[in-house]
Amino acid sequence: MLYNWRMGKITSVKPCAKSDRLNIFVDGEFSFAVSYEVAFKCGIRENVVVSDEDIAVIKDEDECKRAFEAGINYAVKKTITKKQLFDYLIRKGFESTAAEKAVKKAAEYGYADDKKYAFAFVATYGEQRGKRRLENELKAAGVSDDIIAEALQTANESALKNAADKYLRTHAKIDKNKFYNYLLYRGFDYDEIKNVVGAMTDED
Structure with missing residues (x-):
């Protein structure tokens, strides 16, 4: 399939007034905003020629970065599962692709850990809740059956x-x-x- 991508030249790169981001102007008109990190990574500077496809890739890279940062800021506050983090990012307005990439990266860094969440949940609520309710609540949080079974072995029998x-x-x-x-x-x-x-x- 052939695409008729429009080409343009970056004519100006200006800092945003109230955020740590850059406004990018193409052919004299505002086109998009990105973080300094993404701008550097993607080689954004004045007089660089970009296509619609280039801009789409840059904006996707920027959204993935913002999704990851938002996810980390949320995850450092409490133990969460990958599903809980994904759902949070979707509620914040991120696209599912960016949310998925952010969750995968966050999990690699240990910020979204299903097993850790399951064991902590059972330790916290196992004193007053039955295994059936614990199992249902862990499933709702996106924890796999194998991890649930392992965590429930630690539940208080009394x-x-x-x-x-x-x-x-x-x-x-x-x-x-x-x-x-x-x-x-x-x-x-x-x-x-x-x-x-x-x-x-x-x-x-």
Whole structure:
């Protein structure tokens, strides 16, 4: 397939007034803005002839850089998965291609780590939530089944009793249906709940 790319000459490169970027003018008209790093990397300077294809490549390079920087600024604040980082970048308005490249690079640097997230999540919430709920929430975060299975092996086996004890401490009068629902909502299995609730309430 042949393309009729328009050619033009960079006539001016000016610093942006309120950001660390450069405004690029082609044939006397504003064309696009890029970071200093991308401008240097792509050889942008006055009197250089560029095509529409060149400009598209430069703008894509710049968006990938901005997506990576935005992703890192977000990821340093908390442990996240690759899916969570991708979704964040999409919400910020980045194209999916730039978001994917940014996530891949961030993961290589350890800023988006599914396994680290899964183990941290289980360590934080495993005391009061059942394995079923933990599994569902980890899947929603984009964690693979293999990693979930590995992380769930570290879950506290006494989590159900801990959750039940907490409910009993905070409710003077026990409604068994509400007690069941409280524990089911937290992802515990019905049969396990029945045994624990039965023992705690002298249920036959």
